[in-house]
Amino acid sequence: MALKALIGGLAVVGFSLIGHAGHPKRFAGLFSAAPSVAVASLAITAVLKGADATVLYTQGMLIGSAGMLAYCLVSLYLIQRLHALVGSILAWLAWLLVAGGLYLVLGS
Amino acid sequence: MEGDVLQQDDREPVGFDWSRLASVKPAELGLRFVFGTVIALIAAIAGTAAGPRFGGLFLAFPAVLPATLTLIEKKEGMTKAWADASGGVLGALGLGAFAFTAMLLRWNPVGALLLALVAWAAVSAGLYFLFRVTGLFLRQDRLVSRAGS
Numbered sequence: 001m002a003l004k005a006l007i008g009g010l011a012v013v014g015f016s017l018i019g020h021a022g023h024p025k026r027f028a029g030l031f032s033a034a035p036s037v038a039v040a041s042l043a044i045t046a047v048l049k050g051a052d053a054t055v056l057y058t059q060g061m062l063i064g065s066a067g068m069l070a071y072c073l074v075s076l077y078l079i080q081r082l083h084a085l086v087g088s089i090l091a092w093l094a095w096l097l098v099a100g101g102l103y104l105v106l107g108s
Numbered sequence: 109m110e111g112d113v114l115q116q117d118d119r120e121p122v123g124f125d126w127s128r129l130a131s132v133k134p135a136e137l138g139l140r141f142v143f144g145t146v147i148a149l150i151a152a153i154a155g156t157a158a159g160p161r162f163g164g165l166f167l168a169f170p171a172v173l174p175a176t177l178t179l180i181e182k183k184e185g186m187t188k189a190w191a192d193a194s195g196g197v198l199g200a201l202g203l204g205a206f207a208f209t210a211m212l213l214r215w216n217p218v219g220a221l222l223l224a225l226v227a228w229a230a231v232s233a234g235l236y237f238l239f240r241v242t243g244l245f246l247r248q249d250r251l252v253s254r255a256g257s
Binding site for chain 2: 023031032043064
């Protein structure tokens, strides 16, 4: 678990550096939604527990990515009104509603 | 949101300027590292406690975006932060393609993860260039602005 956390953190830093160097800003934004934690977490789970154990994680992640899409769309609306800090934190509710709702309907 | 700033930024050629990395402060990287480790830990704990499918949800949680967007707004203004989130919409569709392709893990873990990364890059960048070339970004901007007015 600690290894997943460490490598996940490093992967996030790596992808965010690539995004920081990228231009224009919309192109750089692609890296804001990069699968940084997922790559690290799935790779370590596959090594430690076998490939079969990771498939359920990817199914959950597919549901979570619908939440990520909702998050980004809602943050576009909220950032204009409430600025980045408040808008992007409030947009977490959109992720929670969409990912949580879909999980309850499809995933649990 | 300033339309002229956005249009000017959109006209920049696509690429990477690695010299920009010199302006990144260690504290900013530390903040991202902390958010990254915390969400990876939450995904692992949730997977153990409530099942891997539940834990998998958090592999697509936007943990680092608030920090990223706030830093961009502070340094470059709100329009640039908005543009970054706008790119994130397309990146999120790529993230879905990553998760879908990664389901092939049972077949070949290393191959599936590499293929999933290619799927993320192809879908995200493919959509970006499609939106850029066809003017769909402009339509999206108008739609979001109208929804907010």
